[in-house]
Amino acid sequence: MKKVYLLFLIIFYCSLGWAQTDSTKTAVAKVKNIDFNVMPYLNYNRTLEFMFGAIPMMMYKFDKTDTISPKSLSGLSAVYTTNKSYFIASFNKLYFKEDLWRAQVFFAVGNQNAQFYVDDIDVPDFYDYGTKKTILAFTLQHKIVKSFYAGLGYSYAHYSTDYQDNVEPSSVSHTNGLQLIMLYDTRDAVYYPTKGNKIKLRWITYPEWFGNTANANKIFSEYNAYFPMRNGKDVLAGRFSGKFGLGNIVFEQQVAIGSNDIRGYSEGKYRGDGLMDIQGEYRYNFNKRMGLVGFAGLATIYGSDTKDFDWKLYPGVGVGYRYRAFKTEKFNIGLDGAVGKGDWGIYFRIGEAF
Template sequence: MQKTLFITLLLLSFSCSWAQEKTTDSTKTSKAKSKNIDFNIMPYISYNRTLDFMFGAIPMMMYKTDQTDTISPKSLSGLTAIYTTNKSYFVCSFNKWHFNEDKWRAQLFAMTGNQNSQFFMDDFDAPTFYDYSTKTTLISVSLLRKIFKSFYGGLGYTYAHYDTTYQDDIQPASTSHTNGLQTILLYDTRDAIYYPTKGNKIRARWISYPEWFGNEVNANKIISEYNSYFSVRNKTDVIAARFAGKFGLGNIAFEQQVTIGNDDIRGYSEGKYRGDGLMAIQGEYRYNFHKRMGVVGFAGVATIYGSDTPSFDWKLYPGAGVGYRYRAFKNEKFNVGLDGAVGKGDWGIYFRIGEAF
């Protein structure tokens, strides 16, 4: 399900960490080892045009799955708990693991929550937004294996359960679940996972929802991305470029549709432009004026198809904005921050865990 979660006008963060000691020989003096775990908690208060005021906390940690592995990047695990004044809530767990000299990569995401949001309809004399509420439970897992050099392949599975009701019964209430099977291809030449300064990331996912796997109707989605990174200003700053395509094929349910906004084109938070598929291009300049701080500027354009409002299809929707970055972990280049962006008759505030892409 496409979620519109644009958060944070105020970000308060603090971090704490610990070091572990290990005795290598009873006849030798113990020596302090570099810490294996970086731990960080980020409380926040925010406002969103759809969800109103939000507050919560995001504890997370970075760590080595094997301290003897000097090639794999650190893994990342965290929790997110959010409550909004429009009575929405979200609790989720996110995990990214790297094993065996980065020959294996795994992800696990689990979420439950209730989103009180809105969508746009023009089927009547007075086109307007209508509220809807969706209770969602979602679990997604994937596993990738390096095939050769920078090329990975793997499989994934996603289960989602939706219970949706609409304002004024504008559409019938629905309860549904989906079981998605993923085939994943990844080409990754980035010099760093969490803050690349050069290289490319090309990823394609085919997600199938076959009837024989417990789905009510057959549907397929293709989700693709092509990110490229260039180091500039004596390797201090980064220029990043991205193409993203999300293509719905077959019977795409309301909850499975995509909405312009979030990472692909920032600047849209009303949930107005919704359809079966989306394409977007954008560029970003990442200016690092301090060892642990920086600012970004970005701009892009998107289009959609398969909208319930046909006049929205294949139009251009630009977005542009600026943001602030702060290095969350002392021993790892991993940023958190705030983005503010404007779009076509819309705007958004975004809380970042890591970069947009």
């Protein structure tokens, strides 16, 4: 049944892609500087169950005469799930002043009904929890020298969490984070690179003097490399990522294996204060607007409440389908299916995994 459902989703998105080609052409013809599209969202997750919604988004330039800056991307997403979770988010990636400045703005509200694994009680098992959350984050980066950017950012999050059977006491918390960002970017395109490297380092600090209940720090590092294949038609991509929590990391700040790092885990079982992973992906383009991907990787975690999970290797492997959402820009949406260690996941993609 799971295989049949995955096949259905792939066929569904293929048909949507062909159906939207004409509307995209019309939008481009009417408004040359703005590409607009509305993407349906349909997905399944072992924790959130069936998810459906809509994602309107557009690509545009602040200055039509700016031939250096990539197009900016703005969008909204509204998603509801059959386990009664919901998410509403606004996402923006902004490029302007001949790519001298880059900014990101993200805002989301939602109610996430999920689960986590508990083993230090009489009946070790998955237990449900619900978190009402509000998240706001923005960053601004400036080009220092060729290919090197540095910047600052701010993030705010408010969480209200209740746990099934009172396995943990209910909690209400909020965090205020200050970010320092460094980026080295030699990619030939920001949305679908075929060659070059992206090296990014972010340090987020949550000091008590900034309205936090306890001092904590998080460090995010990533190194992505891209290699053209088949005379530039395909891409071989590689990635190393590290997420390191230091200090008093609250439950909602922990990281779980899954999503981009590593696909194939959707139960939320393997979570902790930090995560490291390495993965590779081959992007095969059999059509100007469609393609397939195959990927595999390994991850490990530390700081888990279940100590036996720490520093073990967790593999993930899968395949996916891609469709070009905008005619004038190589920007893909798609669907991935992956399996992990005793787990599996299906992922709707806006852009590539990395």
